[in-house]
Amino acid sequence: MSNSLSAAPSRKQAPLWLWPLLWGALLLISVVAMAAAEPLFRWIEPDARQVIYARADFYVLLGRHLLVVGVAAVVTIVVGVLAGVLVTRQRGRDFLPLVGQLASLGQTFPPVAVLALAVPALGFGTLPIIVALVLYGLLPIVRNTLTGLQGVDSDIKTAAHAMGMTPIQILRQVELPLAAPVILAGVRTSVTINIATAALGATVGASNLGDPIIAGIVNGNMAYVVQGALTIALLALSVDSLFEILQRQLRSRLSS
Amino acid sequence: MSLMDALPTPRLRWEGRRPNGVLLSLSVVMLAAFWSLDAVSVAPNRIVAGTGYGALEAFGWPGVLLATLLLSAIGLFAWQPSTQHYRALLASLMALMALMPVGLIASSYLLIDPDLPQARLGLGAAYWVILFLLLLCLIEIRLRLKLSRLWPTLLLTAVALIWWLCAALWLDSLALVQEFRARDAQFVRAVGQHITLVSIAVSISVVVGMLLAMLMRRYSRLQKGAFALLNFLQTIPSLALFGLLLGPLAWLAAKVPFLAQLGVSGIGTAPALIALIAYSLLPMVRNTYIALEEVSPATLDAAKGMGMRSGQRFWQVRLPLALPVLLEGVRITTVQAIGLTAVAALIGAGGLGTFIFQGLGQAAMDMVLLGALPILMLALVVDAGLGALAEALRPGGIQ
Numbered sequence: 001m002s003n004s005l006s007a008a009p010s011r012k013q014a015p016l017w018l019w020p021l022l023w024g025a026l027l028l029i030s031v032v033a034m035a036a037a038e039p040l041f042r043w044i045e046p047d048a049r050q051v052i053y054a055r056a057d058f059y060v061l062l063g064r065h066l067l068v069v070g071v072a073a074v075v076t077i078v079v080g081v082l083a084g085v086l087v088t089r090q091r092g093r094d095f096l097p098l099v100g101q102l103a104s105l106g107q108t109f110p111p112v113a114v115l116a117l118a119v120p121a122l123g124f125g126t127l128p129i130i131v132a133l134v135l136y137g138l139l140p141i142v143r144n145t146l147t148g149l150q151g152v153d154s155d156i157k158t159a160a161h162a163m164g165m166t167p168i169q170i171l172r173q174v175e176l177p178l179a180a181p182v183i184l185a186g187v188r189t190s191v192t193i194n195i196a197t198a199a200l201g202a203t204v205g206a207s208n209l210g211d212p213i214i215a216g217i218v219n220g221n222m223a224y225v226v227q228g229a230l231t232i233a234l235l236a237l238s239v240d241s242l243f244e245i246l247q248r249q250l251r252s253r254l255s256s
Numbered sequence: 257m258s259l260m261d262a263l264p265t266p267r268l269r270w271e272g273r274r275p276n277g278v279l280l281s282l283s284v285v286m287l288a289a290f291w292s293l294d295a296v297s298v299a300p301n302r303i304v305a306g307t308g309y310g311a312l313e314a315f316g317w318p319g320v321l322l323a324t325l326l327l328s329a330i331g332l333f334a335w336q337p338s339t340q341h342y343r344a345l346l347a348s349l350m351a352l353m354a355l356m357p358v359g360l361i362a363s364s365y366l367l368i369d370p371d372l373p374q375a376r377l378g379l380g381a382a383y384w385v386i387l388f389l390l391l392l393c394l395i396e397i398r399l400r401l402k403l404s405r406l407w408p409t410l411l412l413t414a415v416a417l418i419w420w421l422c423a424a425l426w427l428d429s430l431a432l433v434q435e436f437r438a439r440d441a442q443f444v445r446a447v448g449q450h451i452t453l454v455s456i457a458v459s460i461s462v463v464v465g466m467l468l469a470m471l472m473r474r475y476s477r478l479q480k481g482a483f484a485l486l487n488f489l490q491t492i493p494s495l496a497l498f499g500l501l502l503g504p505l506a507w508l509a510a511k512v513p514f515l516a517q518l519g520v521s522g523i524g525t526a527p528a529l530i531a532l533i534a535y536s537l538l539p540m541v542r543n544t545y546i547a548l549e550e551v552s553p554a555t556l557d558a559a560k561g562m563g564m565r566s567g568q569r570f571w572q573v574r575l576p577l578a579l580p581v582l583l584e585g586v587r588i589t590t591v592q593a594i595g596l597t598a599v600a601a602l603i604g605a606g607g608l609g610t611f612i613f614q615g616l617g618q619a620a621m622d623m624v625l626l627g628a629l630p631i632l633m634l635a636l637v638v639d640a641g642l643g644a645l646a647e648a649l650r651p652g653g654i655q
Contacts, residue, residue, distance in 0.1 A: 094277040097399045098392060105395075107588075108639045109632060110595020116612045116628035120621035121381070199493035200599070204616060210495060217499045217602055229496030233488075 016248070019241035027234040031058045034227060041223035051223040053212040058231060065208040065235065068126060068198050072133035073191050080138050080190075081183060084145025085171065100146060106139035111197045119204050129201030136197060137190035144186025148179030181250050188243040195236045199228070209235070276334040278396050279345065283331035286389050290323060294380035296363045299431070301374045302620055308380055314363035323359070326352050330393065342401050346411075349393055353415045356383070357422035364429045376431040378622070405644045409637075431622040432629075443611075447630060450607035453525070453600065454593045457532035462586060464533070465540030472545055479545075486538040494535065494596050498603045501527035528605035532596055536589045543585025547578035580650045587642035594635045598627070608634075 034052055041051040086092040087099045114135050118128035152175050160170045176183075202210030209232050216224030294308030295315065311320050329348045333341040364377050398408050423433050436443055472479040489497075505527050551574050559573045601609025611627030614620075 098278055098396050101395050101399065102392070105639070108591050108635050110591075110598060110635055112595055112598040112609065112612065113628040113631045113635070116616070116624045117632075119616065120624060124619075196490070196493040199495045202495075203602070203613065210493065213493070213496050213499050214602075217495075217502065220502070222500070222502065225496055225499035225502070229492055229500060232496065233492050237488075 016245055020238055020245060023234055023238035023241055027062075027231065027238050030227075030231055030234060031062050034058050041226070044226060045221055045223040048221050048223065051221075053215065053224045053227050055215065056207065056211065058209075058227070061207065061209045061211060062231065062235065064126075064206075065195075065198055065210075065232070068130055068133065068201060068206065068208055069191065069194050072130050072137060072194055072198075073187070075130075075134050076137040076141055076190055077187055079134070080141030080186075081145050084142050084149060084183075085176075088146065088149045089167075096146075099142065103139045103143040103146065106135070109135070111136045112200060115200055115204060124205040126201070126206040128204055129198060129206045132200075133194045133198060137194045140189040140193075141183070141186045144182050144189075145179065148182030148186075149175055151182065152178045177254070181247060181254065184243070184247055184250060188240065188247070191243070192236055192240050195239060196232060199232055274337075276337045276396075276400070279334035279337075279393060280331050282389050282393050282396075283327055283334060286330070286386050287324065287327050289382050289385040289389075290327060293382035293385060295382045296360065296367065296380045297378040298367050299376050299378060300372060302376070302431075302434075302622070306376075306378050309363070309367060311382065314367065314380075315359050316362065316366060319359055319362055322355070323352070326355075337400070339401070342397055345393070346397050346401070349390060349397065350411060350415065353387075353390055354418050356387070357419050357427065360430060361422060361426045364427065368429045375429060376434050376622070377427075377429045378431045405640055405647065409640050409644075432625055435620075435622045435626045443626070446606060446608050446610055446627075449605070450594070450597055450609075450631075450634070453528060453532065453597045453605060453607055454590065457529055457536055457593050457597075458586065458590050460529075461533045461536035461540050461589060465537055465585075465589075466544050466582075468537070468541050469544035469548060472541070473548060482541070486541060489534050490538055494531065494599045495602070497531040497534065498527060498600055501530055502603060505530075524604050525606075527603055528597070528600035532593050532600065535596055536593055539588045539592065540585050543588065544578075544582055547581035547585070548574060550581065551577045580646045583642060583646040583649065587639060587646065590638050590642065591635050594631060594638065598631050 038052055045051050083099060087096040111132055115128060115132040118131045122128045122131060156174060156178070157170060160174045165173070198208055199210030199213060201208055202214045209228050212224040212228035216222060216226075216228065290311055293310075295311040295313075297306030297308045299306030311323070315323070326348050330345055333345045333348070360377065360379075368375050368377060394408050394411070397403075398405075423430060427433050428437075468482060472482060492500075555577065556569060556573060559569045564572065597605070597607050598609030598612060601607050601613055608627045608631050611623050612631075613627075615623030615625075615627060
């Protein structure tokens with residue numbers, strides 16, 4: 001949602017695969033060869049004993065980060081789209097106003113607060129951060145699914161009905177494909193936000209790319225913070241540019 | 257479709273009498289939670305995890321009967337919804353919320369051993385689940401009765417007052433109350449710091465954001481670059497941005513004594529404010545830009561035709577028409593800043609996040625709650641307040 005405003009017109013001329021390749025390659029280089037940049041980090045922190053975060057390998061941290069974000073994304077997409085579909089059906093229509101309100105209200109809950117409330121219930125570790133990410137990421141997806149499904153012209157649905165399609169066929173072959181670009185935009189927003197938010201997991205004992213940042217803040221070592229921030233930003237940019245491609249392919253398939 | 261809605265067909269009238277599925281299922285889930293989950297937990301001291309007690313042990317037979325009755329009443333009224341029934345629903349909802357602390361008082365008499373002054377009562381899963389579901393019921397009833405946002409806010413304030421009164425007078429054994437008593441001065445200071453940080457950051461970003469948005473409208477070249485930069489800033493985790501500002505600011509404070517005298521240093525308020533403003537700029541600029549752009553050209557043409565000068569057109573036509581969307585931006589920005597300020601506690605900026613991270617460090621969950629709950633409430637109050645303001649500023653003349 002945020003990116004569609006600025007990114008779409010500016011990248012129109014660039015070749016399709018350029019950006020994800022570029023960001024992905026940079027991410028890979030930074031993860032595998034962070035130690036090679038030691039002189040640079042030495043310049044940032046001349047007095048520190050160690051300038052490259054070494055408590056865990058960066059690719060391990062990246063893997064854990066991706067795992068947390070991925071699990072959260074799968075759960076959010078399944079639950080969010082399902083909820084959006086159910087409340088727009090005839091039987092679930094009662095729930096539509098409430099779910100709509102919740103979707104707009106939910107962004108009000110700060111992720112730190114959600115995380116802090118999840119820890120007493122679920123203990124330390126990876127589970128609370130996944131729960132916090134799911135709760136926080138659910139809302140853009142539900143909101144966009146509702147917008148997308150409600151945006152489908154009722155004449156088209158009537159036409160499909162008149163052609164003898166069953167409600168499930170209408171949903172699968174008419175409504176969902178037509179709503180897909182809007183839903184995908186919601187997924188994109190949700191995943192991009194969650195990549196950055198997942199770093200907070202490091203404060204509740206879930207090891208991921210937030211670890212170097214926390215270690216850097218605690219020890220006053222800027223080099224660690226830069227390494228964590230750089231990797232997370234590159235990851236976010238890679239994933240975001242992949243979504244850009246997906247969206248553009250979806251759009252071109254719909255218009256053809 | 258609109259024609260169909262307008263026709264008073266018998267089917268539509270029948271639909272009005274259909275059971276309200278939302279409230280019905282919420283009532284069933286609440287009953288199930290009430291009977292199966294732990295109502296309260298009792299811990300011998302601050303760190304040890306408490307043992308859970310079911311509703312029967314916690315409230316005794318009279319309490320359980322009363323709560324079951326009220327919870328089933330929600331379901332019964334929802335079976336045949338009408339305006340009267342929705343009002344009755346609202347009343348039983350309020351009764352339930354007002355009775356919740358009374359139940360806690362009862363269980364503190366029943367379960368807490370008076371010989372153990374350290375013993376503390378914690379809210380069990382049933383309490384949280386039912387409280388959350390009751391809030392959902394409240395939203396649903398508000399929508400059905402078509403009440404304005406102000407009503408639930410007033411009702412919840414009344415309920416909060418009852419909770420506070422009970423907590424202050426009779427709930428000495430409640431864990432949250434004990435945590436608060438142990439550091440009440442610190443708590444008040446933290447709330448003050450939190451609000452101060454948020455309001456300074458938001459007011460600066462409102463001014464800067466509006467200026468930026470206006471510049472963008474004038475120089476379209478600037479628009480692309482600025483949006484790309486602001487979008488990029490959002491991909492950096494808040495944690496990292498706070499951390500990244502520590503070094504340069506410490507360096508600046510060491511090199512420029514004047515800045516150090518102003519209170520700028522590596523840790524604390526300065527990096528927190530800068531990061532908060534940086535994050536707040538994107539929603540602010542985006543909404544201001546969209547708000548100013550979306551004003552209909554026909555209206556502006558009419559203003560021009562009436563002989564208004566360009567400055568007049570901006571201040572008297574474009575800005576007032578853009579105000580609701582602009583306020584929406586302020587709302588998003590403020591709510592986001594309230595959450596981010598909690599993270600700023602990690603770099604020593606104070607605020608309510610201090611309790612969260614200290615509590616996490618000491619594995620003292622009640623202290624975490626002491627930080628998280630006020631943040632949540634603050635966010636909700638600001639959201640409701642600014643939302644109501646934007647609604648009020650959107651009279652019939654403005655689409």
